[in-house]
Structure formats: structure tokens, C-alpha cells
Amino acid sequence: MSRQNQLFIKHILDRILALALLLAAIPVWVIITVAIKREDGGPVFFCQERIGEHCKIFTIYKFRTMIVDADRFLDSNGRVLKKDRVTKVGRVLRFLSLDETPQLLNIIKGEMSIIGPRPMLPALFERLSHDQQKKRMTMRPGVTGLAQIHGRNTLKWSQRIEYDIQYAENYSLKLDLIILLKTVKVVLFREGIVVDRNPEQVDDLPPTQIRDHKEP
DSSP states (O other): OOHHHHHHHHHHHHHHHHHHHHHHHHHHHHHHHHHHHHHHOOOSEEEEEEEOGGGOEEEEEEEOOBOTTGGGGBOTTSOBOSSOOBOHHHHHHHHTTOTTTTHHHHHHTTSOEEESSOOBOHHHHTTSOHHHHHHHTTSOOEEEOTTGGGTGGGSOHHHHHHHHHHHHHTOOHHHHHHHHHHHHHHHHTTTTOOSSOOHHHHOOOOSOOOSOOOOO
16 A cells, blocks of 8 residues: 555544544543643643644643743753652542543644654754654654654653654554554553653754755
């Protein structure tokens, strides 16, 4: 089967599975919503701009796991100045990997897939080389991916990029199935979870490169 046909099937399956999971998750989402509101009264969702397929910007959805306006406790280099930025409810959500489940909405909207490279922040995207951008951004970003089953948030950024490019270059429905099955193990054994940011430990990308960032 051609790559194009496999991608067509992938995107149909994405929406069908995401819709089914969303309907099943509604009772859990209600409990999570009440828990977040009761803890500090802040917003339930965390929304942030990310770079998607073909370099298009979209808004990603997550359950809020940090205190309100948590970024005010980061220094100019992105290092954490305050401990315990993650709320009590947030720790549970991250422990169970439930904080990412609102991205089912992104999948239904066609902005993300269940499996693919994790969506990047614009500032980090600017630091990729043109070739890295061109190869990585040919796929819709995913909730899980090849990098997530090989170390998740403990991987250096250069390693994550290599896994993302490897996925894009060798895509198949069979590879998606392998990643999906291995993701179950990663979630069950809570592998690679980082409670808060760790940029000084994983950020090994070069400084920002100034150039024109149009669709590859």
C-alpha cells in the first residue's frame, strides 16, 4: 500500500478512535474538572500555540497541571526558580498521563494524530535546521510517538528530533501499531515522566537560526 493511502487511513482511524475515546472519557473529564477547580479555582485547561503539520500554528489543549501563571517563576534561560509549581491534582494527572487527553479534541479537529512527533513550541522550532524542519513537519504531530517510547521527556532534544525524522521517513501503519502497543507499556510503568521542566538537562539544540520559515 502506498504511503499516501496509509496516511489517508491513518487520519480516518485517528478521528474514529479519538471520538470513541472522548465519549468514554467524559465521566473522567468531569471528575478532573471538578478537582482542578476545587484546588485553586483557576482555569481547567492549559492552551498554548504549537507548530503543526507543514509548519502551521495551532492551539494545543491540556488539562492545567501547574499553578496559575507558572511561567513567572522561570528565569531568562527557562530554568525553574520555584519548586512545587505543579499542583497536587496536576501531579496525579501527570502520574496517570491524563493531562494530555484533551488533545483528543485536536485530533478530531484534524490538527494532530494519535501517533506522530510531539508538537513543538515556536521558539524551539526556530532552532531547528531547515532540513530538520522540512522532514519533521511532514507529519501531523501526535500525542505519542517514536521518541516517547524511547525515553519520553528524559531524551535530549537532538535525540527526539532524530526519532521524529526517522518516524517521518519510515512511516507505515505497522509502525504506528508498534508505537501504540509500546506506549501502553510506557504509560503503565510511568517511564520518562518529568514533574517539571528540565531544559538545562535536555536542551542541546543550537541557538536560534534566522531565516524564512515557510511551509516546506
